[in-house]
Structures are given as structure tokens and as C-alpha cells.
Amino acid sequence: MKLRKMMIGGAAAIMTGLSPVAMAADVAPAALIIAQGGLGDGSWNDTANAGFEAGLKKTGIEGRPVESKDVASQGEEIMRRAADGGFGLVISLEWIHGEPMEKLAPDYKDTDWVIMNQTRKGDNVASVVFAEHEGSYLAGALAAQVTADTSIKGINEDAVIGVIGGVKAPGIDKFIVGFIQGAEAINPDIKVLVAYSDSFGDPAKGQQMAKAMFDDGADIVYQVAGGTGIGIIEAAKAEGHYAIGVDTDQDSMAPGNVLTSMIKRVDVAVEDIIVNYADGKFPGGEVMDFGLAQNGVALSDMTHTKDMIPAAYLEKVDALKADIIAGKIDVWDVSTQGYPDFFK
Amino acid sequence: MSDQAIAQNNGVVPDAIGKGFAFVFPFIAAIFVSGLALLAIGENPVDIFVLMANEAFGTERRIAATLSAATPLLFTGVATAICFRSGVFNVGVDGAFVLAGLAAAYIGFTLPAAFGVSLIPMAFVFAALVAAAWLYVPGYLMAHYEVDEVVSTLMLNFVALGIAGYLVNGPLLSELSGNNVTPLIHEAAHLPRLLPPSTLHAGFFIGLLMVIAYGIWTRRTATGFEGALVGLNQRFSRAIGISVPGAIILAMVLSGIVAGFGGASHAMGQLHRFVEGFSPGYGFTGMAVALLGRNTALGIFLSAVLFGALASAGTTVQFFSDIPLDLVNIVEGTVMIFAVVEISRLAWRRRRKAA
Numbered sequence: 001m002k003l004r005k006m007m008i009g010g011a012a013a014i015m016t017g018l019s020p021v022a023m024a025a026d027v028a029p030a031a032l033i034i035a036q037g038g039l040g041d042g043s044w045n046d047t048a049n050a051g052f053e054a055g056l057k058k059t060g061i062e063g064r065p066v067e068s069k070d071v072a073s074q075g076e077e078i079m080r081r082a083a084d085g086g087f088g089l090v091i092s093l094e095w096i097h098g099e100p101m102e103k104l105a106p107d108y109k110d111t112d113w114v115i116m117n118q119t120r121k122g123d124n125v126a127s128v129v130f131a132e133h134e135g136s137y138l139a140g141a142l143a144a145q146v147t148a149d150t151s152i153k154g155i156n157e158d159a160v161i162g163v164i165g166g167v168k169a170p171g172i173d174k175f176i177v178g179f180i181q182g183a184e185a186i187n188p189d190i191k192v193l194v195a196y197s198d199s200f201g202d203p204a205k206g207q208q209m210a211k212a213m214f215d216d217g218a219d220i221v222y223q224v225a226g227g228t229g230i231g232i233i234e235a236a237k238a239e240g241h242y243a244i245g246v247d248t249d250q251d252s253m254a255p256g257n258v259l260t261s262m263i264k265r266v267d268v269a270v271e272d273i274i275v276n277y278a279d280g281k282f283p284g285g286e287v288m289d290f291g292l293a294q295n296g297v298a299l300s301d302m303t304h305t306k307d308m309i310p311a312a313y314l315e316k317v318d319a320l321k322a323d324i325i326a327g328k329i330d331v332w333d334v335s336t337q338g339y340p341d342f343f344k
Numbered sequence: 345m346s347d348q349a350i351a352q353n354n355g356v357v358p359d360a361i362g363k364g365f366a367f368v369f370p371f372i373a374a375i376f377v378s379g380l381a382l383l384a385i386g387e388n389p390v391d392i393f394v395l396m397a398n399e400a401f402g403t404e405r406r407i408a409a410t411l412s413a414a415t416p417l418l419f420t421g422v423a424t425a426i427c428f429r430s431g432v433f434n435v436g437v438d439g440a441f442v443l444a445g446l447a448a449a450y451i452g453f454t455l456p457a458a459f460g461v462s463l464i465p466m467a468f469v470f471a472a473l474v475a476a477a478w479l480y481v482p483g484y485l486m487a488h489y490e491v492d493e494v495v496s497t498l499m500l501n502f503v504a505l506g507i508a509g510y511l512v513n514g515p516l517l518s519e520l521s522g523n524n525v526t527p528l529i530h531e532a533a534h535l536p537r538l539l540p541p542s543t544l545h546a547g548f549f550i551g552l553l554m555v556i557a558y559g560i561w562t563r564r565t566a567t568g569f570e571g572a573l574v575g576l577n578q579r580f581s582r583a584i585g586i587s588v589p590g591a592i593i594l595a596m597v598l599s600g601i602v603a604g605f606g607g608a609s610h611a612m613g614q615l616h617r618f619v620e621g622f623s624p625g626y627g628f629t630g631m632a633v634a635l636l637g638r639n640t641a642l643g644i645f646l647s648a649v650l651f652g653a654l655a656s657a658g659t660t661v662q663f664f665s666d667i668p669l670d671l672v673n674i675v676e677g678t679v680m681i682f683a684v685v686e687i688s689r690l691a692w693r694r695r696r697k698a699a
Contacts, residue, residue, distance in 0.1 A: 067669040068659035077409040081660040167513040
């Protein structure tokens with residue numbers, strides 16, 4: 001009998017736990033569904049969660065990140081539970097949730113839904129896409145300038161750079177094509193080596209492949225391969241050449257050997273959405289394009305390398321960035337335009 | 345010690361109570377250990393466990409979510425138990441499940457939609473063929489060349505993931521997506537949902553059918569009985585004329601068929617396509633299900649539901665508390681450790697056989 005009372009009391013205490021805070025902010029709480037890989041990945045999930053926490057702090061909204069080992073197949077159940085449980089904003093970082101989200105969103109008109117890296121329909125669904133091709137363009141332009149300057153330590157005479165993608169897929173080739181286009185904008189005759197590691201979690205393979213590229217005359221290799229890329233950065237350090245990081249600021253993983261990182265500011269996007277939501281301006285039904293103009297993609301601060309890169313090169317990169325924002329340069333987007341003639 | 349075991353089997357302690365205790369004990373231990381972990385991070389364990397129970401079984405919708413999460417485990421649990429009871433330590437169910445899922449999805453999106461509902465049996469048969477052939481190989485190697493099945497099946501998991509990963513990143517990649525997924529299967533090939541909007545689908549009944557068929561096979565058929573004898577004593581089995589290699593290969597092939605149905609059910613009923621991350625380790629959780637269920641049909645069903653409950657409630661409980669997913673991992677890990685008592689018995693048997 002006593003145990004039963006305790007159980008009921010306990011349940012009641014937890015059930016009411018959320019509501020006082022939510023009422024204080026007068027906005028229903030927000031949920032962030034963590035993608036495969038989980039928190040602690042040092043990349044996509046962690047970056048998004050940082051933006052989530054920043055957004056909550058700024059607005060005073062209550063919110064929680066949610067992890068699942070089986071996030072692919074439980075997605076629909078998790079999302080419905082969030083809406084049934086009184087959450088007003090549900091952001092999913094898992095790509096595979098796009099399909100079910102589009103289907104279930106009409107059942108939950110009072111909840112706002114956000115999906116990343118794809119475009120989904122629905123009055124209460126906002127789609128977030130990143131212009132990774134724009135950021136990669138700048139990385140390519142910087143690499144093409146640096147590879148031609150033998151006065152920089154670790155740079156050879158060959159105008160050769162490389163890029164290693166995790167898989168051959170449009171989502172990855174979007175980076176690669178932007179990178180090539182940026183490099184060719186500086187030097188039309190530059191040779192860009194392209195390879196795929198067929199994995200996102202194999203640093204040893206990344207290291208081998210990067211070493212092979214360095215042996216073939218490349219001195220800068222752009223990694224678009226997640227965890228496999230850790231090996232690419234290690235190879236750059238071991239061989240005294242350069243890697244370019246991706247998604248998060250990876251410059252300090254091998255200080256001085258990571259030329260720059262092409263950062264995807266999913267934190268900026270998530271924070272921006274929460275602020276809009278709190279203000280009652282949720283962009284339902286819209287596609288939010290986070291590019292250079294929105295600070296959604298950017299090159300890193302280059303803390304460890306900016307002193308050895310001639311200022312003129314960085315100015316050129318800034319000029320190209322301004323031109324892209326102004327619409328004077330069109331960067332090819334594989335995800336919406338398909339494959340260009342120069343990259344099949 | 346062994347006298348005691350014999351005494352138990354002779355009915356001094358009723359077998360059902362012994363089995364029931366063996367089933368419940370790992371959970372009691374897990375609740376105790378995770379309760380300590382909760383106390384250590386300053387949470388009230390009672391509150392959290394009540395909340396978890398509510399998230400797992402509190403409403404019809406939550407029960408449906410739990411059963412939905414349990415569905416793949418019914419298949420992988422049975423697939424594992426078929427081998428374990430014959431002393432075949434097959435840890436390759438996960439790889440077979442994944443390849444079967446890809447095979448089923450392939451049928452579901454390449455054949456014309458005009459085939460309609462008949463796509464479902466075709467996909468199930470093809471998936472079962474692929475998975476059975478996949479596990480036949482280590483079965484044959486073990487039966488005829490004494491290749492250690494733990495090593496071969498474990499390694500084959502990586503091969504299976506590699507093959508599936510290659511295909512879903514290359515030849516079978518959906519052109520429409522920026523991610524590693526195949527196209528969606530035709531709508532006609534979807535297994536129907538049982539309690540919409542819940543994701544619980546007809547695959548759950550197919551899984552139940554597997555559990556029941558397994559129960560009948562183990563208790564009522566000659567080959568099922570022979571499999572158990574081979575698991576208990578290979579020399580004796582040989583002496584009375586049972587083909588030990590035949591029993592081993594049969595166990596592997598049956599295991600493959602059930603794992604194959606599981607992969608097909610998951611592809612046609614749950615995800616409607618093949619994706620990278622198709623199985624978050626259902627095959628390995630299936631081992632825990634078989635061990636905890638002591639290879640009995642009822643035990644497997646209950647264990648699968650419990651692990652399904654942990655998976656579904658362990659996630660949604662995070663909406664209403666600050667409990668991290670790690671807690672669920674602690675519970676699962678503890679259950680497995682205490683359920684593994686069964687593994688040590690199996691290992692003991694292997695040593696004795698070698699001696």
C-alpha cells in the first residue's frame with residue numbers, strides 16, 4: 001500500500017515537472033531528436049545540441065534532447081510521443097525521419113516540425129538545408145592558392161590537391177563539386193584528385209587513402225568522410241602536409257596541419273529556429289537555406305594556420321565569399337541541379 | 345552441484361519455478377544496479393522506474409510502440425535460440441538479418457508495383473533464401489571442417505555489413521536522396537499496420553508465428569529433439585545414429601530462414617526501404633533475448649517484449665526526465681551479464697567435448 005502511494009506520488013511529481021517552466025515562458029517546450037551516432041560524436045549531433053541549448057537559454061523555453069539506439073526505425077513513434085507529450089517544437093537531426101515527419105505532421109497541427117538536409121511539405125514543417133557547396137567552394141579556392149605557393153612549409157611544386165568523400169552519393173558530391181569549382185576558379189588547370197572511402201567510420205582507411213594522395217603529389221586533402229576523415233587529418237600530420245576539416249572546426253585536431261575547416265553551422269540553424277519559434281514566427285512550410293549569407297556555412301577561424309597563409313589569399317577568399325552572397329558567382333549544387341559536365 | 349541440477353530436473357524443485365527465477369533474476373539485478381546508478385546521479389529511482397513502466401505499457405499507444413520495438417527481436421531471438429540449443433554458438437544473425445532486409449527491399453522496389461500484394465511473399469521467400477544461404481556457409485564449415493563458428497559467424501557480420509553498405513551506397517542508392525538509402529518499396533508491398541497510427545505492423549504476428557513454430561519444432565518434432573540432443577552430448581548423439589553435421593547445418597539454415605523473415609518484416613513493415621543503420625544490433629540483442637529466455641518459446645517472447653520495452657521507453661522517457669540513454673544501456677548491459685550465466689554453461693560443455 002505504501003509502495004503504491006509512493007509510485008503514484010512519484011509519477012505525479014514527474015508528470016507536472018515540465019508544466020511550470022513551460023507556463024513561465026508561455027510557449028510549449030521544444031525537443032531535439034539526436035541522429036545516428038548519438039551525442040558525443042564531436043560533430044553533427046554535438047554541434048546541433050550546442051545551438052539547441054543556446055536557443056533555450058536565450059528564449060527561456062524548456063526543452064530536451066532525446067537519443068535512441070534505434071533511431072532509424074523508432075523515429076515515427078518518438079516523434080508522435082513528443083507531440084502527444086505536449087512538445088510544441090520538434091526538431092529531428094535524423095535524415096531518415098523526413099518521410100514519416102511529412103506524413104504525421106498533419107495529425108499534430110499544434111506542433112511545429114523541423115527536418116534537416118532535405119525539403120519536406122507541410123504547413124507546420126520547416127525544412128533546413130545547408131549550402132555546403134558554397135563553403136566548399138571557398139575551401140577549394142583557398143587550397144588552390146596555397147598549393148601554388150612553395151614558400152609555405154609542406155607545399156610541393158605540383159598544382160595538385162585532393163578530396164576524399166565518405167560515399168559516392170549526391171549529398172557528398174555536393175561538397176566535392178563545390179570544392180572543385182572553387183579550386184578551378186583560382187587555377188583552371190589545377191588537378192583535383194577525387195576518391196571515396198566507402199565508410200564514415202574507418203580512420204585507418206582514411207589515413208591510407210590520404211597518404212596515397214600525398215604520394216601522388218597532392219599536398220592538401222579535403223575530408224568529407226566523417227570519422228574516416230580523422231585518419232586523413234592524422235596522415236596530414238604524419239606526412240607534414242595539410243588536411244581540410246569538415247562539418248565542425250577540426251583545426252585543432254592537428255594544429256598547423258589542418259589548413260581550415262568547412263563548418264556547417266547547424267548550431268546557428270537550430271538556435272535561429274528556436275528564437276523564431278519563441279517569437280511566434282515559426283517558418284512553417286518554408287525551406288530555410290543556410291548558406292554563406294546566413295552564416296550557415298563558413299570556413300573556420302584558422303587559429304593555427306592564418307599566420308602562415310599570405311593575407312592576399314584570405315582577402316581573395318573573402319572577395320569570393322562576397323561575390324557568392326551578392327549572387328555574382330553561382331556555385332553548382334549537386335543536390336538540386338544534378339551532376340555538372342565537369343564532374344560525372 | 346551437478347547432483348543439485350539433476351535433482352531440479354527430477355522435479356524436487358519444479359522446473360517452471362527454476363526457469364522463472366532464471367528469467368526474473370537478471371532483471372532484479374539490473375534494476376538494483378541501475379537504481380544505484382540513478383541514486384549516484386541524484387535521481388529518485390522509484391520515480392524513474394514508474395515513469396519508464398508508464399512509457400512502456402501505460403497506454404494502448406505505448407504498448408503498441410513497445411511491441412513494435414520488440415518485433416525484430418522476436419525473429420532474432422528465435423534465430424539465435426535455434427542454434428544455441430544445439431550447441432552452435434551462432435553470432436551471425438545480425439548479418440543475415442541485414443542482408444535479408446536489403447534483399448526484401450530490393451524485391452519491393454525493383455519488381456513492378458503491378459504484382460501488388462504478391463510482392464510480400466516473394467520478398468519474404470527471397471530474403472529467407474539469401475539469409476539461409478548466408479548462414480549455411482559457416483554451418484557447413486563447422487560441420488565438416490570444424491571451423492569455429494563463433495569466429496566465422498562474427499566475421500561474416502562485418503562482411504554482410506560491408507556488402508550491404510556497398511550496395512546501398514552504390515548500385516541500389518536512391519537517386520532522390522542525399523543519404524545512404526534505397527528507394528522506397530511500393531505501397532502495395534507494405535505490411536499493414538495493426539493499430540494505426542502506431543508503427544506496429546503485421547510483422548509482429550509473423551514474429552509470433554515464428555515463436556510458436558519454434559516451440560512446436562523443439563517439443564514435437566524429431567529434428568527438433570535431435571537438435572537438443574546434439575546440444576547436450578554430441579558423442580551420445582552420434583552413438584544413437586543422429587547425424588551431428590546434419591543437425592548443425594539444419595540449425596544454421598533454419599536460423600537463417602527465421603533471421604531472413606525478420607529482415608523482410610523489418611524492411612516491408614517498419615522502414616519500407618533499406619537504410620544504413622538498418623539494424624542497430626538486433627542480432628546481438630537477439631542473443632540476449634535467447635539467453636534470457638533460456639531458449640524456450642515463452643521465454644523468448646517475454647524477453648523480446650522486455651527488451652522492446654527498454655528500447656521504446658528508454659527513449660521517450662527522456663522527454664519527461666533528465667535521464668540519459670546511458671541508463672538504458674546500463675540496464676541492458678546488466679541484464680546481459682546476468683543472463684550470460686547460460687553462456688558459461690555452454691562454454692563448459694564445449695570444453696568437456698574437447699577433452
